[in-house]
Amino acid sequence: MVRRFDPPPRPWLAGHRGVDLAAAPSALVRAAGGGTVVFAGEIAGRGVVSVAHAGGLRTTYEPVTATVAVGDHLGPGDPVGVLAAGHPGCPAPACLHWGLRRDDLYLDPLALLGLGRVRLLPLAGP
Numbered sequence: 829m830v831r832r833f834d835p836p837p838r839p840w841l842a843g844h845r846g847v848d849l850a851a852a853p854s855a856l857v858r859a860a861g862g863g864t865v866v867f868a869g870e871i872a873g874r875g876v877v878s879v880a881h882a883g884g885l886r887t888t889y890e891p892v893t894a895t896v897a898v899g900d901h902l903g904p905g906d907p908v909g910v911l912a913a914g915h916p917g918c919p920a921p922a923c924l925h926w927g928l929r930r931d932d933l934y935l936d937p938l939a940l941l942g943l944g945r946v947r948l949l950p951l952a953g954p
Contacts, residue, residue, distance in 0.1 A: 885935075886928070887927065888927040892912060
């Protein structure tokens with residue numbers, strides 16, 4: 829990982845709404861979980877794949893050359909595309925920007941791996 833999730837304090841401000849993972853160009857990119865492809869195409873000149881999952885979650889992967897199409901059903905770990913070089917700010921030859929949302933709220937995708945930020949909650953009960 830070369831850049832962590834760093835959400836902005838307000839939705840309209842600048843921030844980093846995912847994590848950047850260094851990899852070799854043309855590395856196979858796989859779905860974080862089972863779901864349905866809801867977008868596979870270009871945004872601002874970069875290939876993007878977005879997968880809808882149960883519970884209102886959606887993962888995004890960029891920059892990728894998609895090997896899937898809208899409507900495809902994926903299992904966990906199924907390929908979604910190959911990594912393209914040229915992610916802005918990446919210190920490696922290529923970086924995957926991996927994002928996670930629930931509805932309009934951006935979340936740390938590392939939480940899907942049990943690696944998100946820890947939050948302490950109050951102890952309930954006597």
